[in-house]
Amino acid sequence: MATFGLIGYPLSHSFSRGYFTEKFQQLGLDDTHKYLNFELTNINQFKKILDEYSDLVGCNVTIPHKRAIMAVLDEVDPVAERIGAVNTILVRDRRTYGYNTDYLGFRDDLVHRMAEQGFSFARGRAALILGTGGASLAVAEAFRSLGVPYTFVSRKPAVGQLSYGAVTAEVLATHTLLVNTTPLGMYPRVDAAPDINYELLGPAHFCYDLIYNPAETTFMQRARGAGAQAANGLGMLHQQAEASWAIWTGE
Structure with a gap:
């Protein structure tokens, strides 16, 4: 199952999870796609998420990790680099790419x-x-x-x-x-x-x-x-x- 998620801490309220869960239902993808919350107190825990979810396609990133996440990604888009923050991660062939869609x-x-x-x-x-x-x-x-x-x-x-x-x-x-x-x-x-x-x-x-x-x-x-x-x-x-x-x- 294609997995997506939100990285942040704390995640008492998640706009992203509700938004994408509803989107999957509307597109008829709820049997093949899921969206999870990943509460990470330390951004170095991101590697554990990658190891645990081999079907991870992408993540959104929220506070307090938008800046810190950049150090653990394989590549960062030049615009995100200029902004100094990543809020979207693409995972492809076990490599991670950071973007800013804010x-x-x-x-x-x-x-x-x-x-x-x-x-x-x-x-x-x-x-x-x-x-x-x-x-x-x-x-x-x-x-x-x-x-x-x-x-x-x-x-x-x-x-x-x-x-x-x-x-x-x-x-x-x-x-x-x-x-x-x-x-x-x-x-x-x-x-x-x-x-x-x-x-x-x-x-x-x-x-x-x-x-x-x-x-x-x-x-x-x-x-x-x-x-x-x-x-x-x-x-x-x-x-x-x-x-x-x-x-x-x-x-």
Whole structure:
């Protein structure tokens, strides 16, 4: 039986397992395909998974192993190398290949959600990436592929980055895409949000939150309250899963 799985720790809630189990049923593959959760406290345990499941075709990777997994793979895709994180593994002939589909999921869903709400990637549009953690690197790669200039915003900005206090009306006049890559506002601390002046936002702005629980974050609520459009990260989750499936099946 073709085996797929999710690597992470802890895995108290697994979007991937439910998503792919349902997908297998819809495709009539539930008798020949299965999806398991692999809770690994140490990434070196991945070799044991490979030894135990000779029919392993591929895995998704979630926190806290997206970076560490790269060291135990045979090959890593150049884009994933540039991002510095792997969230999809292909196993073929006992060799392992690492990819990043987070940036594809974000890119494709962002374009779709903006089009739904009447936005386009017009010339001169630039982005602010709120946060500088691992997720921000996938977002930056997506903007690079779209030709959208971007600037990171951080509580402790490095050279070339902005502090939250430096997100002024002048900055927002040209940076009309804002993406929250921080965990601020994620359940259960739903009242939190990135510390920007939301009153400076307006109809020209589109605000995307990678968080999908809750479906309507405080970041989104405050953006919409100022007249901006907004979207959450649930579509990104679906899109990155489909990109993983395409890698595993070669479609």
